[in-house]
Structure formats: structure tokens, C-alpha cells
Amino acid sequence: MPKTPHGAGEQPGQPPDGPADTRSGADESASMRAGGRAVAERKKKYLVAPRPLPAAAGFLTPAALMPSMAAPLSLSSVQQALQGLGDIDIVDTVGGRAGVATASFGAGAALGGPAFGGQDGGVLVARMTDQKARELHQRGQGRLIVERDQHLQLLDPMLRRPDLVSSLTPYTGPxxxxxxxxxxxxxxxxxxxxxxxxxxxxxxxxxxxxxxxxxxxxxxxxxxxxxxxxxxxxxxxxxxxxxxxxxxxxxxxxxxxRALADWPALRDLPRQNALGWGARAMRLDQVPQPFRGQGIRIAVIDSGVATSHGNLNRIRSGFDVINKAADPNTWNTDTLGHGSHCAGVIGAADPSWGIRGFAPDAEIHVCKLFPGGQISQLIDALEYCIENQIDVVNLSLGGSAPSEALERQIVRAKQAGVACIAAAGNSGGPVQYPASSPHVLAVAAIGKADEFPPDSYHTETLGQDIDMQGFFTARFSCAGPQVDVCAPGVAIVSSVPPNNFAAWDGTSMAAPHVTGLAALVLAHRPEFQGVLRARSAERVERLFQVLRLSARPVTLGDPAHVGYGMPDALVALGLSMLPGQQVGQWQLPATAAAMASSLMAGDANGIRYPGGFAGLQGASMQSVSGMPGFACGLGLGGMHPSGW
The missing domain is CATH 2.60.40.10 (Immunoglobulins)
Structure with a gap:
């Protein structure tokens, strides 16, 4: 079936999300007498894809859905079956265009091994009711991924939806x-x-x-x-x-x-180029000038980037995933400012004006996903990254629970040499997905006590673990064993539309610091110009290892909040060493050695499982080349008001 635009597939007279459920004749008659139609459940978007499982797992052949099941399920056979079931509208197909196989999550499958059941990672986006989705999942007998196309979030609403029907507003009184x-x-x-x-x-x-x-x-x-x-x-x-x-x-x-430009470290901003406190804390100011990320491609999957900004006007490439059916070239409009802020930290480029980013000479690609982005569109954005040979992706987005369909796409991206760096989340709770995936680098947020005015709201982010240098764990930052590193994420000054600057908080602001440093490492660390020049999962894993082991201890917090610590640009680039390291040898920093067991707790193979995933029992529980078995999880949550 040919693709139709997001939101397409409805017939005239139907509600935007699809037709209502069929009602009884009595209900319809009553509705006609009342001059309207009965309220029923609308169709929602679901992700559907084949999920072949090992025969040893004991899954039955879903003959009721697929009469000829001798061969593994293909995406086309699933599509034909959906069309035959009725009351399901297929509106799009995402992922799987770049010809990168998806590795199996079961036993005996290496990371670069055979495709996931012979599939290329494609996912169908279909509109159906929740009841129809439950029926489809049951018919699939474990052979199908069927999950809601959850909305992704950048921001938390100021007023949360209430948990119950009540009122806190007095009827009368003062x-x-x-x-x-x-x-x-x-x-x-x-x-x-x-x-x-x-x-x-x-x-x-x-x-x-x-x-x-x-x-x-x-x-x-x-x-x-x-x-x-x-x-x-x-x-x-x-x-x-x-x-x-x-x-x-x-x-x-x-x-x-107080004006930003009146702060001593930002004197006369933007008339003269400044380096943010986070970049200085990671020693970017001591990196030689020629180290500017030349030849590396970075993707910012976010709310777009305002190329009207003087620090961002060199950005030339992008893809509006949300608006792809009408005009995919509107990626350079950023109504939220979030993507522009992240892009500024990564690659703001002007030698005499504004803020300097980590990798000003890197080639930045923009994938516009907000406002309104969903998992299916993030899968589409990652497909763009695979097709365009992106080296590093910044994911300052996320939620509370995993998506199996998205996890497959993250794995495909990793196999293609795309390194995903994700913000840990701003809820103050467990690390959110996709940062909790074992195939991304999760970044938590820290602050520094003397880098913002004492009467600013940034003071409210101070944790109780301030160290001698003033570093502290940001109170909003998510924590858990999945945290790899931490980075500056409080009072981060960067670019916002149309041509201004703002100081924001969030792990959204921390992740771009590490993304920018990752680009420098790939561009200038010798091993990535030699044996690891070829794009592969091994290249991604080595990059993550370099970033983790370049980190130095900060704050007095436990490893669940800071991971290995804050990456050091000079160490990551091989220009300096941490205490305890020897020339030509990587050694764990003291805090990293102490936390190794807790980082890998509950997994004898040393693999991090994202929260919400459960390993398959028996043989499929084994991991080979870092690929565990997963079960399906649903749901994504919200973000911090100042940006995540």
C-alpha cells in the first residue's frame, strides 16, 4: 500500500484520528434523534512490525493471522494481513530504507550478524482503536510488535493534568x-x-x-x-x-x-565571542585551535534550528520530519528555541560574536521533531541519520518507558556507525528512555555554584553534594545505573531565536556538551582516523568508552547521579592524562572503579538493560556482542519547563 502523509487515511466526515467504533442500532437511533452521533473511541496511531522469536521460546505460529507461516514474517506479509483484517488504516512506513540489517536480540546473534528475522527494520504506522490493537497483539502470538505510537516530549506543562476529579479553586472567599x-x-x-x-x-x-x-x-x-x-x-x-x-x-x-552580558564571564555578550562555563569546565578552552570537528557530521533531533541566528547561520542541511509530506525543508524554523539552544552548545560558529560551540567546523544536520513528535517520527529521523552517514546524534528528548520498535532502530543506527547521545531526563527519578537504552550514551546534569546570580531560579537546582570546586548534582537530573557521564546542565547560555541568547537548565543542555566533544574525538583522536575510521558498531562502542574513561570525578554525589564523572576534553583527545593513567594505557578513574559493580548490577554479562525491558527467559536471555533480549514496553513522559 502506498504511503500517505501523517494524519492522512481519514475519509470525509470522519474525525481527524479516524472513524468511531460501531455502535448498536439503539445508540445510533438515539443519536439521530438528538441531532448528532454517539461518542466513541477514536483511532490512534500504532507501530506494527514483525518480531520473529527463536523456536525454543515456545511461541505458536499465528495461523489465524498469517495462514502461511513456514517462512519468517516479512513486513509486506504483515501489511497484507492488516489490510485484510479491516478497520485498520496503514498511514506510513518508517525505517528500513537504508539497507542496514537489524541484529537479533536472541541468543547466538552477533551485533553485526544476520538480520532480525530477515527484516530490514521497517515499521508500519497504522491507525486503529485500542481494542483492535489488543486483538492484533493476541493474533500475533508474540510474533508482532504492536505498540502505541507514543508522543515524545521536550517540556513539562506548567500545570499537570490532575489525577482525579476535584477542585482546589474556592467557590467564594478571598x-x-x-x-x-x-x-x-x-x-x-x-x-x-x-x-x-x-x-x-x-x-x-x-x-x-x-x-x-x-x-x-x-x-x-x-x-x-x-x-x-x-x-x-x-x-x-x-x-x-x-x-x-x-x-x-x-x-x-x-x-x-540582570542582563546576561553584565555577568563577568559573559562580559559584552554578544559583541565579543565567549565560551560558556560548561565548555571551560570540560577544558575546551585548552584544546588547540585547529581542533574544530572538521569532517564530522552531527544530527540534532529536536525542535528545529533558527538559521537566522548569527551563531547558527552556517547550518545548511536538515529534514522536517513532522511536516515531511507538505514541506520537509522547514527545519530551519524553531518556534520553541530548544533545538537552537542545543545546536549552539554543539557547534555555534563565529570567531568574534556570540557563544563558541565545541565543534564549530562540524557539519550539522537538523531533524525537526517538535512540537508534536512521536516515536514513529523519531524512527524516521534516525533513518535520515543512517542514510546521510551521520556520526553523532544528539537526543535531548525522552520519556519514561521504552519502545521496542525504537530500540530496533537505535540498534540499526549503531550498526551503521551512528552514535546516539541522550539526555537522562529532568524528572529527578529513574533515567528515562531512550537514555536508558544500553546502545546510547546517557548524560546527567551538574551545575557549578558560582556560575549564575544568587537571585536567579538556577539556585533552586542546587543539590546537597557540592564539592570543593563548586560542582553539584542538579536536583532535576534523573539518576540510575544507566548514567554514563555527567555534563554541565545548569545556567547554560546558548543561542535562541531569532538572534538572541538565553540561560537554560536541563539534561537537554548537558547532552550537547558531550555530543560536541564526541565530534572532536572522532575528528581528531588518531585511532578514529586509522583502524576505527570505518563506520561500525565497534567504532561507536570505542567512542563511548573514550568518553567514559576521560571523565574526572565531580560533586560528592554517588555514581548513579554522575556516572563516570564529567568528560575532560584534553584527556578524551589524547592530549593529557587523568591521575592514575599511564601513557598508552587507559585506567579507570578511582570513582569509576568503585562504581563498576553497581553500574552492571543485575547483569552478569555486563549489559545495561533499560528500565521497562525484560530479558527473555532461557537461551534468549544470553547476550552476545552487547545485544540482550528485550520484551516490549510502552509510554513516554514529559520534560522540565526550562527545556529538556
Whole structure:
């Protein structure tokens, strides 16, 4: 069946996500009498792909679905079967175009071995109801991946969806109105700043208008019960936070923000080129000038990149995955600013203006996935990376649970020599997927106490493990044995649209530091120009090993929060050594040696299992060349307001 655009496949008169379930004649008659139609479940997008399993696993042949099952399932046979079942609309096929085989997850399959059941990794995207999906999964008898095409997230909503039906808003009683006026440099009103008040009940949020003022109302409160005032500018200024603010309900409350350019380390930004504190902490300032990432291709899978920015106007290549049916060339529009911020950390390029990135001479490709991205579209973006021979991918995105279909694509990318570096997550809980995958490098976030104003909201990220140098674990950063390394992710100044700068927090900001360093390692470390020049999974694994073992201990936190530590650019490039290392020999840093057992806990083969995956029993539980067996997992969650 030919491909149709995302969102296509509906017939006239149907709701956007597909037709409703069939109702009884009585329901239909009642609906007609009422002048409408009965509400029913809409169709949602599901991912469907063959999943052949070893015969020893005891899975039955799904003859009810596929009459001729002597041969392994192919994607085309699955597609034909779906078309014959009825009430399922196939809207797209993603992955599998680049001719890279997907390795088996079972016993006896090497990483570069035979394809996953003879398949090339293609995945069908089909619209169906949840009931139809359950029926399909049952008919598949374990031979099919059937999972929701979950939405990916960059940001957490300020107001979360409630867990139950209740109300925290009083019907009557006191309410307080507060006007906050936000001023910028020289006392000028600052528009478009987000102002939030926090009290005992629901928070109140507003955005400043052209006069710099915002009016907020809190119900059931008075000015003495307000516990916090938070002001977040759109760009060029530091945020502001005041605990237990002394506010007036009778006159405007003035907040004057500090300009980024007034901070000593960013003096005169952007008129002269500056290096962020994170890059300096990783010793990028001591790397020789010729080391600029020449010849390496980096993909930023994110919200697009604003090439209107002076630091990003050298970026020439990209793919709008969300809008691919209408115009795939709109990747250079970034309505969220998140992708532009990440791209700036990686490769901002201007010798005399703005912020300098890690690899300014690398070739950056942009895959626009947000707002609205789903797993199927991330699979499509990774296929673009395979086809275009991308070396390193930055994934500042994620969620709470794995996807088997996405995991297969990550494996295919790794086999093609594509190294995926992912943000660990900002929920403060367990490492989120895909950072929890054993085939990516997971990056947690740290901060440094003297790198932001004490009255900024960045102060709220301080953990309790500050070391002698001021490094601390960011309170929002996810933790767990899957964390490989940590990197600066608090008060990171980088580029935002249209041609401005902003200081943001998040593991989203930490991952690009490591992505940029990975590009330098591939471009300038001699072994990657010799025996490991060829694109392969072994090349990816060695890159990850170099980054882990270049890390130095930071913070007083446990390894679950920082992994091996913060990568050191000079050590990773082979220009210096860590204490305890010998020339020509890699040795574990002290903290890394101490944490080795906990990193690999629960897996005698030394393989990290992502949270939510379960190894198959028996022979398929064995791992060969780093490939464990997986079971299916569903669901993706949200992100931190300042960007993940």
C-alpha cells in the first residue's frame, strides 16, 4: 500500500484520528434523534512490525493471522494481513530504507550478524482503536510488535493534568490580585517575560505585556501566604526567583532583571565571542585551535534550528520530519528555541560574536521533531541519520518507558556507525528512555555554584553534594545505573531565536556538551582516523568508552547521579592524562572503579538493560556482542519547563 502523509487515511466526515467504533442500532437511533452521533473511541496511531522469536521460546505460529507461516514474517506479509483484517488504516512506513540489517536480540546473534528475522527494520504506522490493537497483539502470538505510537516530549506543562476529579479553586472567599512589573536594562519595560506566583493552592502564571507588567490572581490567598515569585525572561536576561516575597496588592511590584552580558564571564555578550562555563569546565578552552570537528557530521533531533541566528547561520542541511509530506525543508524554523539552544552548545560558529560551540567546523544536520513528535517520527529521523552517514546524534528528548520498535532502530543506527547521545531526563527519578537504552550514551546534569546570580531560579537546582570546586548534582537530573557521564546542565547560555541568547537548565543542555566533544574525538583522536575510521558498531562502542574513561570525578554525589564523572576534553583527545593513567594505557578513574559493580548490577554479562525491558527467559536471555533480549514496553513522559 502506498504511503500517505501523517494524519492522512481519514475519509470525509470522519474525525481527524479516524472513524468511531460501531455502535448498536439503539445508540445510533438515539443519536439521530438528538441531532448528532454517539461518542466513541477514536483511532490512534500504532507501530506494527514483525518480531520473529527463536523456536525454543515456545511461541505458536499465528495461523489465524498469517495462514502461511513456514517462512519468517516479512513486513509486506504483515501489511497484507492488516489490510485484510479491516478497520485498520496503514498511514506510513518508517525505517528500513537504508539497507542496514537489524541484529537479533536472541541468543547466538552477533551485533553485526544476520538480520532480525530477515527484516530490514521497517515499521508500519497504522491507525486503529485500542481494542483492535489488543486483538492484533493476541493474533500475533508474540510474533508482532504492536505498540502505541507514543508522543515524545521536550517540556513539562506548567500545570499537570490532575489525577482525579476535584477542585482546589474556592467557590467564594478571598482572592489576591498582584501586579508585577518586569524591567530590563536601564529600567526599560521587558515584554514577554513569564511571571509565576506560588502559594498554598494552585499557582498563577501570566506573561508581561508591552508595558512590562503582568496581573496575576491567586484564590484563597493573601500576599502573606505567597511562597514564591518566579520571573523567566524570553532571552538575554537571567531569571529571577524570590522565596517568600514581600508583595503589595495596592501597587505594582517591580522586578529588575540582570542582563546576561553584565555577568563577568559573559562580559559584552554578544559583541565579543565567549565560551560558556560548561565548555571551560570540560577544558575546551585548552584544546588547540585547529581542533574544530572538521569532517564530522552531527544530527540534532529536536525542535528545529533558527538559521537566522548569527551563531547558527552556517547550518545548511536538515529534514522536517513532522511536516515531511507538505514541506520537509522547514527545519530551519524553531518556534520553541530548544533545538537552537542545543545546536549552539554543539557547534555555534563565529570567531568574534556570540557563544563558541565545541565543534564549530562540524557539519550539522537538523531533524525537526517538535512540537508534536512521536516515536514513529523519531524512527524516521534516525533513518535520515543512517542514510546521510551521520556520526553523532544528539537526543535531548525522552520519556519514561521504552519502545521496542525504537530500540530496533537505535540498534540499526549503531550498526551503521551512528552514535546516539541522550539526555537522562529532568524528572529527578529513574533515567528515562531512550537514555536508558544500553546502545546510547546517557548524560546527567551538574551545575557549578558560582556560575549564575544568587537571585536567579538556577539556585533552586542546587543539590546537597557540592564539592570543593563548586560542582553539584542538579536536583532535576534523573539518576540510575544507566548514567554514563555527567555534563554541565545548569545556567547554560546558548543561542535562541531569532538572534538572541538565553540561560537554560536541563539534561537537554548537558547532552550537547558531550555530543560536541564526541565530534572532536572522532575528528581528531588518531585511532578514529586509522583502524576505527570505518563506520561500525565497534567504532561507536570505542567512542563511548573514550568518553567514559576521560571523565574526572565531580560533586560528592554517588555514581548513579554522575556516572563516570564529567568528560575532560584534553584527556578524551589524547592530549593529557587523568591521575592514575599511564601513557598508552587507559585506567579507570578511582570513582569509576568503585562504581563498576553497581553500574552492571543485575547483569552478569555486563549489559545495561533499560528500565521497562525484560530479558527473555532461557537461551534468549544470553547476550552476545552487547545485544540482550528485550520484551516490549510502552509510554513516554514529559520534560522540565526550562527545556529538556
Amino acid at each position: 482572592a489576591v490580585d498582584v501586579v508585577v512589573a518586569v524591567l530590563g536594562k536601564d529600567g526599560a519595560p521587558l515584554a514577554d517575560a513569564e511571571v509565576s506566583l506560588f502559594g498554598g493552592l494552585l499557582p498563577s502564571t501570566a506573561v508581561t505585556g508591552p508595558d512590562g507588567s503582568a496581573r496575576l490572581r491567586l484564590y484563597g490567598e493573601d500576599t502573606h501566604t505567597i511562597s514564591g515569585l518566579y520571573v523567566k525572561p524570553r532571552a538575554d536576561y537571567w531569571s529571577f526567583y524570590q522565596r517568600d516575597p514581600d508583595l503589595s496588592a495596592d501597587q505594582a511590584n517591580l522586578v529588575t532583571l
